[in-house]
Amino acid sequence: MTIAKEESIKSEGIDSDAADLARLGYKQEFLREFGSLATLSFAFSIMGVSASIPSTFDTPMLSGGPASVIWCWAVGSCFCMTIALSISEIISAYPISGGLYTSSKFLVPPRYIPIVSWITGWLNTLGQIAGFASTDFGCARLIAAVGTLVTDGEYQPSAQAIVGIYVGILILHGVINTSSTRFMAVVTQYFVFFNVGTALVIIIGLFAASPSANKMAISDIFTMVNNETGWTSDSVAVLLGLLSVCWTMTDYDATGHIAEETHKAAIRGPVSIITAVAGTGLLGLILNLAFVASSNNINLPGPTALSTVEILFQNIGKNGAIVILVFIILVSNFIGISALQANSRMVFAFARDGGLPFSSFFGKMNSKLNVPVNAVWVIIIISIIMGLLNLASAVAVNAIFSLATIAMDWSYCIPIVYKIYYCHITKELTFAPGPFTMGPRLGLVINIIAVLWTAFVSSILVLPTVMPATVDNMNYASLITVGTLFLSVVWFYLDARKWYKGPKGNIDEATVAEIKYADIIQAS
Structure with missing residues (x-):
């Protein structure tokens, strides 16, 4: 390639991010x-600790008690960091x-790529x-829950009512995600302040306002086990509490899914993931301590x-609780x-490569918004179907939480x-x-720990x-995961x-070669 050709590439506006993408074939x-x-903010928001913990706190607290809440979070967040580090290096x-x-x-x-x-692709999409x-x-x-609180317990939502609220939230989020990337970027940057701010308000509020009668002894916070699961083993009951930390700290690669919308993605993506996981781990531990200590x-x-x-x-009282819950709900919406947004980018990318049914439809980019609108709405439809599990039982619908963690x-x-x-x-x-690396030796150790941890927690x-398990309270996460995986492999x-x-990829090899050659010229 001539120097003139190299200059033409630059004149076409191929910046370093676009060039990195082109080297990968896109x-x-x-x-x-x-x-x-x-x-x-996006990385912090995808975990949303101030809303994720209130949504999943019951699993460790009601399964194994205070010890499950604290130790599952403390230990689990450390091991989750090994997954985050491994993913960050690849991203x-x-x-x-x-x-x-x-x-x-x-x-x-190459022989194993397909x-x-x-x-x-199928596991990530499902998760x-x-x-x-x-x-x-x-x-x-x-x-x-706010409705129940406002009416002093008179309003008790039915399963159908919760599904109806759920569908309304899905549609709202679908409409918002049909907006331009610029709008999403501007809005997203403020999510982190709501998330962290809400968590701090809860922590300060509980520690400051909790009456002495509600304060738990320090020894009980770390050692009390209340096995209400039906399992004969207290160890199993305590370990069930891992759902909270593992569900909160999953979707690490969400930041990677907006890589093509991020400036300097090769470094900002990994730094954001690691910072968010560390911050969520620490803030989440303190938040869990506040809830347990006041219970x-x-x-x-x-x-x-x-x-x-x-x-x-x-x-905190009725009014204080309602105000805080409004902020928790806002954070939950941000998540x-x-x-x-991350999910639709994954569906778009998988469909772009022909990996989904009707790929030409789901892999289509809206030319006006530069957003995969079709991918957004197919996710909404599938999510509605998943939510119907709540009509079977409240326990059965919890399988969606486990499914997300295992599949992802x-x-x-x-x-x-x-x-x-x-x-x-x-x-x-x-x-x-890329710019972020752990080095071959440390990277290998961290990678192995991440895999062993995932196998254990799954x-x-x-x-x-x-226990005993019945059709109504069975954990269907394994059935859905294995079933989807089996059907995809058969297909x-x-x-x-x-x-x-x-x-x-969607770029010709000649262009990739030209950009790589331009790198060589520039380096020399």
């Missing part, structure tokens, strides 16, 4: 509107909207949708069916909006496992790190939360393998 389709603050090397799905293409030999990418659905379902429960002698979960709402009511975490671990094997053990492939999250070998070749 052209720039999204508008890059996310800066440092918006990206960090830094491959900053693309497909996230770990597209990255898997570069971590396995099947590995296919399974990773992302379940994560979004469970977030909005938790928001619906919070809104219903002595309180009958949980109370009339609202949410322990955190009852704790706020008994300690849902962010989750849907394994969609992360598949590329990590292959990175360990092909880049570290056989050295058949070479991993070229074995816990598929267990029934109540692949019967038909899809004939035409699906993995992430295929």
